[in-house]
């Protein structure tokens with residue numbers, strides 16, 4: 595039981611109803627509300643910033659998948675990788691990148707669609723990677739190859755190659771006749787299955803000139819849509835201080851000089867299947883190849 599003195603002590607009832615208290619209450623509520631809003635805003639911006647520069651470290655989207663771009667040209671400082679090219683007519687020293695949205699009706703070869711893993715297909719040699727091995731489709735199908743590819747497929751490839759070549763020549767102010775198709779040129783099919791060989795590890799940062807040797811200009815034609823057909827799989831330029839992405843979109847062509855000024859990688863594909871074609875050009879006629887033909 596409570597002691598007697600406590601039981602009978604007078605209760606102190608604060609005067610809650612005075613105007614002074616109301617004003618104080620309002621001021622405190624306002625201050626708390628303001629502090630809450632400011633800290634939420636700081637938290638949201640911190641979270642979105644860390645989301646942008648976290649996992650994939652993307653700082654800037656150069657080409658959003660939903661944008662229909664025409665001729666966006668972005669200049670980057672040139673590297674010294676082209677010194678040996680001084681004997682060619684070509685001036686490569688104002689490099690980078692242009693997007694040109696063609697209305698290509700170009701589907702991945704149906705053979706690709708049957709595969710369940712990552713793969714590349716080289717139309718010149720007929721090499722198709724299947725797991726750890728390469729199958730030569732031309733040898734495998736022999737006379738029956740006409741049932742796999744049609745003359746129209748090859749005509750379309752040649753047409754696309756010619757149009758890309760002309761666009762690159764125009765963008766870089768060089769003559770189209772001083773550029774030569776070079777190898778390898780290939781269709782790529784990427785999904786989220788585990789890599790079977792190091793060739794499947796497309797996500798490593800690289801310089802095309804180092805990886806492929808003869809490349810001076812790389813062009814990439816995308817055949818499927820980021821977010822609709824696959825997740826992840828964005829192309830990333832790894833520039834000093836910033837990663838800049840190109841989000842694939844069917845019909846989008848991106849091209850750039852192949853030297854160290856354009857270090858890049860492709861993000862791992864998280865779901866779905868990503869299709870693209872790599873078509874590249876050299877300024878050195880000795881490294882040029884003819885268009886592929888259906889034999």
Ligand SMILES: O=C(O)CCC(=O)C(=O)O
Nearest residue numbers: 782802814829860870872
């Ligand atoms: O498919 C892409 O977006 C890029 C592929 C690539 O970097 C390459 O083929 O060297």
Ligand SMILES: [Fe+2]
Nearest residue numbers: 800801802858
């Ligand atoms: Fe590359």
